[in-house]
Each structure stands twice: as structure tokens, then as C-alpha cells.
Amino acid sequence: MNTDYLILALKNLKHRGIRSWLTLLGIFIGVTAVVALIGLGSGLQAAVGAQFGISATQVITVQAGGLNSYGPPGSGVVDKLTTGDADAIEKLSAVEMAIPRNIETIRVEIDDELSIMSAMSIPYGEKKKRGWEVLDIEAEYGRLLQDSDLKKIIIGNTVSKDESGSSIVETGDKILINEEKFEVIGILEKKGSLIFDNIILINNGVLEDLIGYGDETDMIAVVIKDADLMDRAAEDIKKLMRKRRDVDIGEENFEVSTPEAMLDTVNSVLGGVQAFIIIIASISILVGALGIVNTMTTSVLERRREIGIMKAIGAKNGQIFMQFFFESGMLGFIGGLVGIIFGTLIGIAGIAGINGFLGSELTPVIDFVLIGGALFGSFAVGAIAGIAPAMDAAKQNPVEALRG
Amino acid sequence: MKEGKELIRLDNVSKHYQMGDSVVKALSHVEFKVYDGEFIAIMGPSGSGKSTAMNLVGSLDVPTHGKIFLDDKDISTLHESELAQIRGKKIGFIFQSFNLIPNLTVLENVMLPMMFQGTDIETRENKALELLKLVELDDRLHHYPGEISGGQMQRVAIARSLANDPEVILADEPTGNLDTKTGAIVMEFLEKLNKEGKTIIMVTHDPELAEEYSDVIYWLKDGQLDKVTKRSGKRFIDVTKKKRKTHEINGGK
Numbered sequence: 001m002n003t004d005y006l007i008l009a010l011k012n013l014k015h016r017g018i019r020s021w022l023t024l025l026g027i028f029i030g031v032t033a034v035v036a037l038i039g040l041g042s043g044l045q046a047a048v049g050a051q052f053g054i055s056a057t058q059v060i061t062v063q064a065g066g067l068n069s070y071g072p073p074g075s076g077v078v079d080k081l082t083t084g085d086a087d088a089i090e091k092l093s094a095v096e097m098a099i100p101r102n103i104e105t106i107r108v109e110i111d112d113e114l115s116i117m118s119a120m121s122i123p124y125g126e127k128k129k130r131g132w133e134v135l136d137i138e139a140e141y142g143r144l145l146q147d148s149d150l151k152k153i154i155i156g157n158t159v160s161k162d163e164s165g166s167s168i169v170e171t172g173d174k175i176l177i178n179e180e181k182f183e184v185i186g187i188l189e190k191k192g193s194l195i196f197d198n199i200i201l202i203n204n205g206v207l208e209d210l211i212g213y214g215d216e217t218d219m220i221a222v223v224i225k226d227a228d229l230m231d232r233a234a235e236d237i238k239k240l241m242r243k244r245r246d247v248d249i250g251e252e253n254f255e256v257s258t259p260e261a262m263l264d265t266v267n268s269v270l271g272g273v274q275a276f277i278i279i280i281a282s283i284s285i286l287v288g289a290l291g292i293v294n295t296m297t298t299s300v301l302e303r304r305r306e307i308g309i310m311k312a313i314g315a316k317n318g319q320i321f322m323q324f325f326f327e328s329g330m331l332g333f334i335g336g337l338v339g340i341i342f343g344t345l346i347g348i349a350g351i352a353g354i355n356g357f358l359g360s361e362l363t364p365v366i367d368f369v370l371i372g373g374a375l376f377g378s379f380a381v382g383a384i385a386g387i388a389p390a391m392d393a394a395k396q397n398p399v400e401a402l403r404g
Numbered sequence: 405m406k407e408g409k410e411l412i413r414l415d416n417v418s419k420h421y422q423m424g425d426s427v428v429k430a431l432s433h434v435e436f437k438v439y440d441g442e443f444i445a446i447m448g449p450s451g452s453g454k455s456t457a458m459n460l461v462g463s464l465d466v467p468t469h470g471k472i473f474l475d476d477k478d479i480s481t482l483h484e485s486e487l488a489q490i491r492g493k494k495i496g497f498i499f500q501s502f503n504l505i506p507n508l509t510v511l512e513n514v515m516l517p518m519m520f521q522g523t524d525i526e527t528r529e530n531k532a533l534e535l536l537k538l539v540e541l542d543d544r545l546h547h548y549p550g551e552i553s554g555g556q557m558q559r560v561a562i563a564r565s566l567a568n569d570p571e572v573i574l575a576d577e578p579t580g581n582l583d584t585k586t587g588a589i590v591m592e593f594l595e596k597l598n599k600e601g602k603t604i605i606m607v608t609h610d611p612e613l614a615e616e617y618s619d620v621i622y623w624l625k626d627g628q629l630d631k632v633t634k635r636s637g638k639r640f641i642d643v644t645k646k647k648r649k650t651h652e653i654n655g656g657k
Contacts, residue, residue: 004519008508015507309503312464313564314492314520316485398464398484402503 002322009327013334023295024335026288027381031339031374032346033281037274039347040354041365045270047192047354059134060222060234061257062089062098062241079245079253080216088240089222094233096225099127099134100217104207106200108159109176110169117159118195119177121204134223137196142171142186145203153177154186158197177202178210192358234258288335289385296328296389300396307393308401317394324390325383332382336375344371408440410476411571411603412461417470417480419456430456431627435470440571443598444605445614448624455576457624458607462574463491475571492520496565498594500577502557504549510536510560511545517567535563539593555586562593566602573597575606579613591617615640 013020037044064081081100089098102121107114122128124147131137132144145154153175160169169175173184177200191197202210224233237256247253300307307320315323344366351364419431431453438444438461446461448454459465460472463479466487471480479490496517497503504513514532515525523531536542539559541552549557558578565573575594579587595617598604608614614621621640623630631644 004525008519011512012507305503306505309499309505310516310520311488312462312491312497312499312503313517314488314568316488316520318485319520398488399459402464402499 002326005319005322005326006330008323009330012323012327013330020295020299020331023291024288024331024338026284026286026291027332027335027378028288028339028342030281030284030288031336031378032343033277033284035340035343035370035374036346036350037277037343038367038370039344039364040350041347043351043354043362043364045266046360046362047358058224058227058230059259060224060230060237061255061262062220062222062237063218063255063257065253065255081218081220081254083215083217085241085244086217086220088244089220089237092233092236092240094225094229094236096223097127097130099123099131099221099223100204101219101221102204102207102211102213102216103199103218104211104213106177106210107179108200109179117198117200119153119200119202119207119210121207122201123204130223131221134221135196136191137201138189139186140189142184144186145201147203149185149203150206151180151182152185152203153182154188154201155184156188156197156199157190159200160184160187180210192354192360230258230260285381288332289381292328292331292382292385293389295331296324296386297392299327300324300389300393303393304396304401305404307396308398308404311396311398312402320396321390321394324393325386328386328390329379329383332385333375333379335382336378339378340371340374408442410437411440411474412438412605413473414457414460415471415473417460417467417472419453419460419465420468429627431460431467431624433470434624434627434629436622436629436632438572438603438605440603441598441601442603442620443595443618444603445618445621446605446607446624447609447611447614447621448630449609451626452624453627454607454609454624456627457622458574458576458605461605462495462497463487488520492517493568494571496568496570496573498558498561498565498573498575498578500580502549502554502561502581504557504560504564506549509546509548510541510552513549513560514563514567517564521568523568531567532563535566536560538566539563553586554582555589558582558586558590559593562590562597566597570602572603572605575604577608578606579610580608587613 062081062085064079083100086098086100089095100121100123104119104121106117106119108117122145123131128145128147137144139154140157142154145152155169160167162168169184169187171184171186174181175184176182182202188196188201208214222233222237224230234256238252241254241256242249242252245253310320310323344364347364347366351362354360355362414435414437417431417434418429421428421430434453434457446454446457456465460467463472463474463482464487466472466480466482471478473479474490474494479487482490491497505516508516511529511532514535515528518528518531533542533545536545539562541556541559541563544552544556549560552560558581565575573594578590578594582590591613594604594606598617606614606618619635621633623633631642633640634643
């Protein structure tokens with residue numbers, strides 16, 4: 001019997017004007033947002049994580065932070081880390097090695113076009129070898145830097161291409177950095193990271209000659225002997241740095257970040273974004289539900305005569321109620337169905353985009369329980385929104401309703 | 405004259421409507437009986453109360469006073485859903501403005517009353533096909549009401565009225581929206597149904613139509629039964645006196 005109402009509801013919906021369909025936008029947008037969000041799932045985390053350069057699991061990053069309390073207010077002067085800090089950290093028992101890294105702003109001229117980029121210092125010897133491993137750096141073309149390389153550089157994948165993606169720099173080409181000529185000896189694999197795809201790698205001594213930062217360093221990448229020692233190493237580094245920089249607990253002007261902590265940051269950012277999307281989705285669905293109440297109420301008014309006819313030919317109040325109830329539920333269901341299709345497509349396209357960007361092999365999350373739940377939920381939202389109008393329809397007096 | 409078992413009886417029925425502070429007496433102290441197989445006409449000019457009478461006879465409404473018996477069952481105090489069940493089963497409606505559901509095809513319109521009675525889909529479809537064949541519209545099954553003519557729509561309405569095999573067909577001005585020729589075709593169908601044993605109650609303001617097809621005519625005027633005429637051969641004789649007497653005894657006028 002319920003199938004009859006379903007068929008009747010679909011037939012009535014088929015003849016609905018565009019107005020009715022527009023009321024579904026709310027449900028559609030809400031469901032699309034939720035399904036797309038779930039579909040993107042871990043892909044989103046991986047993508048954001050890559051932007052932060054989080055890849056190695058055995059590396060603690062130490063950075064200077066906070067304003068120098070002796071500087072003039074607002075000057076933004078920061079107590080820089082030094083190679084001395086790196087040496088001291090390296091002596092800690094849990095630490096395998098501490099690699100100072102400088103990231104400097106440089107002027108790069110390619111094909112007479114000047115642009116501002118970042119250059120990262122590459123250490124020498126064993127640290128260079130470990131650095132490539134830790135940062136997971138490999139050359140797509142050419143080779144990596146060797147200690148003996150002087151006016152030679154490696155460039156990030158994006159640097160080698162123009163906006164349309166065609167190659168503008170090849171290995172062997174010479175480009176100007178701060179008016180000095182450098183030879184490109186390698187182009188990095190695409191990493192999907194804003195940092196590594198846009199960077200220029202230069203041996204530390206050569207970059208120091210170019211910039212002149214002395215023994216100051218922007219960050220220290222600390223390689224831990226064993227991943228299990230992560231927390232202990234982080235605590236040891238903090239203790240050491242507090243001592244070296246003469247600050248108390250809670251007043252640190254430096255940051256010691258473990259991969260977990262960075263991932264937590266990413267997740268909390270993502271969590272915020274997700275919560276925001278879910279709030280927007282909920283509001284959309286609420287607006288959609290109100291739209292359904294509105295369109296169904298109008299529909300009952302417009303179809304009073306039809307209600308009268310149905311009552312005259314034997315429809316009981318409950319049967320009229322069921323018809324409008326199902327119709328309303330189906331409105332929600334269709335909104336949800338279209339939302340699921342769009343949401344899934346966005347999820348698939350988003351993951352494909354992330355994979356293209358990161359070179360990863362993530363798969364979109366297609367959760368059939370979620371899809372089933374979303375469909376049922378959409379029907380339920382529609383049906384609940386339709387209860388009051390359906391009751392109104394059922395209560396119509398047949399004689400008055402027949403008058404239209 | 406055909407006179408089978410009593411199907412409908414109106415016992416001193418009145419219907420009053422409250423309109424603001426005043427009471428409109430749409431129907432006052434009306435009584436009549438409908439027997440199985442009769443072709444009855446309820447005649448009267450506009451405002452005479454014939455639509456109210458039709459609503460009461462068709463169990464679309466309940467009287468303010470008096471009782472209505474359908475198959476010896478008092479329906480004047482029934483709840484709306486019980487009335488719906490009864491009219492769905494026992495009464496078939498034909499309206500002046502056809503009143504088909506615009507979003508349903510001809511076939512679906514005829515199937516609809518059976519759906520409300522819980523008939524299974526296969527039986528519904530077979531019965532609807534049979535009825536549409538009867539009204540010669542089996543070539544318009546999948547058309548929508550908007551795609552067929554007025555006369556065809558009224559024939560669909562006739563087929564729909566027969567869907568649950570009701571005892572009574574209630575036709576409210578069935579030719580009111582049709583031209584003479586089409587109206588005659590519709591009336592022929594009703595006459596044919598009556599000859600096959602269906603009880604027909606027709607509400608009309610057209611005395612010629614009433615006299616051409618009906619056995620008994622109840623003439624309403626200002627909400628009251630003015631006279632009753634009955635076919636006798638080719639003529640109609642006034643049987644009001646006898647009725648009126650009963651009426652007076654019942655404390656009517």
C-alpha cells in the first residue's frame with residue numbers, strides 16, 4: 001500500500017514547478033557538503049599536511065619564536081637560533097644529528113624575469129646525506145648537490161615550469177640569483193608541498209657567502225635516534241634551549257615541534273574547517289526543511305480541490321495524510337540523492353586533484369553507510385517538514401475542499 | 405416503475421450553516437427515499453439547496469438535524485473517515501467540472517478510487533481497463549486530463565465512478581459543462597448504466613434533462629422539498645400531496 005503513495009508522490013512531484021525544486025537547494029547543498037567532506041576524508045589531511053612539510057616521522061623541528069624583549073616595541077626582531085644551538089642539541093643522548101637550515105629570500109632571474117623566491121641551505125657531509133633522506137628529496141632530472149658543488153643549485157619542480165606547466169628551466173641552464181650566475185644541476189620531484197616545490201637548494205657555505213647570515217640559523221631539524229625517543233628528545237631539547245636562551249618554563253621564545261604536534265595542529269585546523277562546513281550544512285538543511293514546509297503548505301492550498309476529489313472518491317484522512325507525507329519525504333529524498341551524487345563527484349574530483357598535486361595514490365572515501373544514512377536522513381527531514389502540511393491536507397472538509 | 409430495496413433514506417433532514425451571526429438554512433426538513441435501480445433527479449434552481457442535498461446523500465457531509473440511512477445504516481453521526489470509507493465503496497461521484505486529478509493519466513484516475521479501498525494493483529488496472537473500454541476511451545489510457553476533450557473527461561469520470569462497483573452513482577450537473585451533443589452522449593452512458601441496474605441520482609437545474617431520463621424527480625425550492633413527480637408512462641405525475649402529508653405529520657412545514 002505504501003508503494004502506492006510513493007508512486008503517487010513521484011507522479012505529483014514530476015508535475016511540480018521549478019519553485020518546488022528550488023526549495024530543495026538547502027537539502028542539496030547540505031548533503032553535498034557533508035558527503036564531499038567525508039569523501040575527501042584523509043586526502044584533505046594529507047594535502048594540508050604536505051603543505052606544512054610534514055613527512056618525516058623521526059624529525060623534531062626547532063624554530064625561534066617570539067619578539068626580543070630588548071628590541072623596540074613592534075620591531076619584530078627575533079632571537080635567532082645559531083649553529084651553536086644545533087651543536088649543543090646534537091650532543092643530547094636521544095639525538096642522532098641536528099641539521100641547521102637557513103631559508104633565505106633571494107632574487108631570481110629566469111629568462112630576464114625577476115622573481116622573489118626562497119633558498120634553503122644544504123649542510124655538508126653526513127648531514128647532507130641524512131638530510132636528503134629525512135626530507136625525502138630526490139631529483140627528477142639531473143642530480144642532487146654534492147659538497148664540492150659551488151655555484152650550483154637544485155630547483156623545486158614548480159620553479160622549473162611556467163604557469164601553464166611547460167618547462168622553462170632545464171638542467172645545465174644558468175640562472176641569476178642576487179645577480180650571481182648559478183648552474184641548475186637538478187630538478188626535484190614534485191612533492192605537492194608549497195615549500196619544496198618552490199624552493200632553491202644551495203650548499204650552506206655558498207648561500208652564506210651570498211646572504212651573509214653568519215652562524216645564525218632559521219630552524220634546526222633534529223633527527224632522533226629512535227621514534228620511541230621522540231617525547232624524551234623534545235623535552236630534552238626544550239630544557240637545553242631554555243637554559244641556552246635563559247628563559248623560564250612558559251616563557252619560551254622558541255618552538256620545539258614534533259611531527260605529532262604538527263599533525264595535531266593540522267588536524268585541529270581541519271577540524272575547525274570541518275566543523276564550519278558541518279554548521280553551514282546543518283543550516284542549509286534547516287533552511288531546506290523550512291523550504292519544504294513552505295512549498296508543501298502552498299501545495300496543500302493549491303490542491304484543495306484535488307484533496308476534495310480524493311475524499312469524494314473514498315480517500316480517508318489517513319490516506320490523504322500519507323500522500324502528502326510521502327510527497328514531502330520524497331522531496332527531501334531527491335534533494336539528498338542529488339546532493340550525494342554531487343558530493344561524491346566532488347570527493348572523487350578532489351582526491352584526483354590532491355593525487356595530481358601530491359603525486360599520491362589516495363582513494364576517495366565512498367561510505368555506503370553514510371550514503372544510506374544521508375538518503376534516509378533527507379527523506380526524514382522532508383517527511384518531518386511535511387507533517388504539519390499533510391495534517392492540514394487530511395483535515396480538509398471535503399465539501400469545502402471541493403469548492404477549491 | 406422499478407422499485408427495489410431501499411438504498412437511501414433522508415429522514416427529516418436539515419442542514420444549517422453558521423455564517424457570522426446569522427444561520428443559513430440550506431436545507432430544511434427534507435425527506436426522500438431512493439430505491440435500488442432508480443434514476444432519480446434532484447431538481448431546482450440555483451440556491452435551492454440541491455448541492456447541499458447532493459453532499460448529504462453522497463455522505464460528503466452530515467446533517468444538522470435528521471437522519472440519513474444508507475443501506476439501513478445511519479450515517480448522519482459517522483466520523484469523516486468512516487464516511488469516506490462508505491462513499492468510496494457505495495457511491496460513485498460524477499461532477500459538473502469532471503474533477504479528474506490533473507497529474508494522473510486517464511487510466512490512473514480510474515484506478516485511484518480502488519487504491520483507496522486497498523485493491524491490489526493488478527486488479528485495479530484490469531478493472532480500470534475494462535471500465536475505460538466501456539466508456540469507449542481505451543485508446544486514451546495514457547493521456548492526461550488536459551489532453552482530452554470535456555466529453556471524454558466526463559466519460560473518464562463515469563468510468564472512475566464505477567471503479568469500486570458502487571450501488572449509487574451521484575451525478576452533479578453531469579452535462580453542465582458540455583455542449584448538447586456531448587451532453588447527450590454522457591447521458592446515454594448514464595441511462596445505459598441505469599438499465600444495467602445501477603441506481604443513479606442526478607442533480608440538475610434542467611427540467612427537460614430531468615424529465616427525459618429520470619423515474620422520480622425531487623423538486624427543491626428555497627431549501628425545501630417543493631414537489632415530487634414520478635414517471636407514469638411518458639408523463640410525470642405529481643405525487644407531492646401524499647409526500648407532503650407525510651412531511652407534515654413528521655412536523656416539517
